[in-house]
Amino acid sequence: MGGEHRFSVLGANVRQGFGITVTTVYFIHDESGTQAQIIEFLNPFYRLITETLNFSFENLKTKELYAQIDMRLETTPFDFLLIQHDGQLELFDAEKRRIRIDFDGDRLNYSRKVIAKDPFLRAIGQNRKNVLDVSAGLAIDSIFLSQHGHNVTAVERNPLLYALLNHAKDHSENLKKRNVDFKFGDAKTFVQTLKSKDDFDCIYFDPMFPDKAKSALPKQEMVLFRQLVGSDTDAAEILEALLKTGCRVVVKRPAYAEPIGFKPTNAFESKLLRFDIYENYK
Numbered sequence: 001m002g003g004e005h006r007f008s009v010l011g012a013n014v015r016q017g018f019g020i021t022v023t024t025v026y027f028i029h030d031e032s033g034t035q036a037q038i039i040e041f042l043n044p045f046y047r048l049i050t051e052t053l054n055f056s057f058e059n060l061k062t063k064e065l066y067a068q069i070d071m072r073l074e075t076t077p078f079d080f081l082l083i084q085h086d087g088q089l090e091l092f093d094a095e096k097r098r099i100r101i102d103f104d105g106d107r108l109n110y111s112r113k114v115i116a117k118d119p120f121l122r123a124i125g126q127n128r129k130n131v132l133d134v135s136a137g138l139a140i141d142s143i144f145l146s147q148h149g150h151n152v153t154a155v156e157r158n159p160l161l162y163a164l165l166n167h168a169k170d171h172s173e174n175l176k177k178r179n180v181d182f183k184f185g186d187a188k189t190f191v192q193t194l195k196s197k198d199d200f201d202c203i204y205f206d207p208m209f210p211d212k213a214k215s216a217l218p219k220q221e222m223v224l225f226r227q228l229v230g231s232d233t234d235a236a237e238i239l240e241a242l243l244k245t246g247c248r249v250v251v252k253r254p255a256y257a258e259p260i261g262f263k264p265t266n267a268f269e270s271k272l273l274r275f276d277i278y279e280n281y282k
Contacts, residue, residue, distance in 0.1 A: 022047045025160070026078040029053060030085050034170075038084070038163055045159045049076055057085045066096055080160060089167040091160060097224040101138055101168035103175055110143045110174075119268035121148060123250045123275035128201035134187035134242065135206045137229065139165055139180070141252070145204075146178040153200070155183045155190050158228045188241040197246040205242060206252040207235035207260065236261035243281035251276045 025046040029035035030053045042048055055068060069081060073094060081092040090100040103110050114121065120141070124131060129151055133142045136154035138161070146152050156162045162184040169175050169182060183190065191203070208231055232238075239260050242249045251260060253274045264276035 023080070024049065024076075024078040025080045025082055026051070026072060026076065027082045028084070029082075032084065032087070034167070035084060038082075038089075038167075042082075042159055042163060046080075049078065053083070053085055057088075069096055082160070082163070084167075087171045089164055091164060091224070093224050093227060097220045099138075099164065099221055099224055101164045103139075103143060103168050103172040109138070109140050111147075112140075112144055114148070115270075119270045119273065119275050120144070120252075123268045123277055124150065124202050124204065125248075128248065130199070130201045131204055132191075132200040132202070132247075133204045133206075134190065134238070135204075135232075136165060136182060137161065137206065138225070139182070141204065141206060142180055143175075143178075146175075146180045151179040153181045153183060155185055155187055157184070157186050159184070161228055187238050191241055191245050194245060200247055202248045202250060203242050203245065204250050204252075205235075205239060207232040207238070209254050210257060239278075243278055246280070249278040249281075251278070 023046050025042060026049045027035075027039065027042070028051045029038070035050075039048065039050060051072075057065075069092060072078070072081070077094070079094065081094075083090045083092070088100060088102075090098060092098050124145065126149070129149065131145055131150045131152050133139075133145075133152055133154040136142055136156035139154055142152045142154040154165075156165060162182065165182045169180070187205070194200075208226065208229060239249070239251065239262065243262065251264070253259065253276055255269060255272055255274050257274075259276050262278060262281065265279050266277040268275045268277070
């Protein structure tokens with residue numbers, strides 16, 4: 001999105017057809033010129049309701065914003081509300097839980113400091129410059145890797161998250177200085193399209209943690225995030241597909257959890273997290 005941006009679709013699963021529950025997304029947009037691309041991208045996946053923004057976000061109080069949301073819920077019930085305004089794209093659910101991705105302003109998530117002997121960076125390996133992140137999510141780990149010299153291709157399979165990621169990238173000054181590329185599609189489909197395992201030096205996989213794990217996200221934001229991405233019940237299946245590439249694979253797990261399906265060849269661990277490493281599994 002943005003002036004020259006076009007959505008990149010890789011193995012998208014269009015969720016239409018008999019017997020499938022359709023999710024309703026209410027999209028309130030300004031006239032910034034990118035709304036048509038967002039609508040075109042999201043339309044195959046959701047029942048999309050669009051409206052031109054008719055209120056200002058300047059000095060808008062939270063209760064006033066909630067009143068705008070409630071007014072629309074009363075007339076047109078929806079599952080998710082997407083609001084485009086002032087260079088921002090924000091996502092709400094019907095309970096007013098909120099996600100906004102801001103690569104420049106959100107320093108807590110996107111300007112993390114490196115701890116001594118960081119287990120994540122050690123697992124990836126500083127010399128492995130080209131990294132494929134097959135579970136982009138909010139791109140917190142992808143951005144962290146890019147800050148430390150890695151070229152990152154991040155794949156996200158949820159259409160709303162992908163829209164948020166691309167919009168945030170198009171409006172980020174920081175990412176103009178780094179090599180981060182977002183792709184829309186399924187991890188298994190993406191790796192099957194790789195011409196060679198040498199396309200990437202390392203593949204990173206961060207499936208959703210069990211409920212016991214402490215999240216870096218605020219509680220309400222995490223609830224909304226889980227609504228979007230689900231529980232990753234196909235994590236073992238995805239890992240099997242990744243291992244078939246013959247590439248080094250790093251899987252993020254909570255420290256207390258067992259490995260996913262296969263015994264890793266190595267691991268780096270902190271108090272809360274473990275990064276399982278798989279090599280030569282092809």
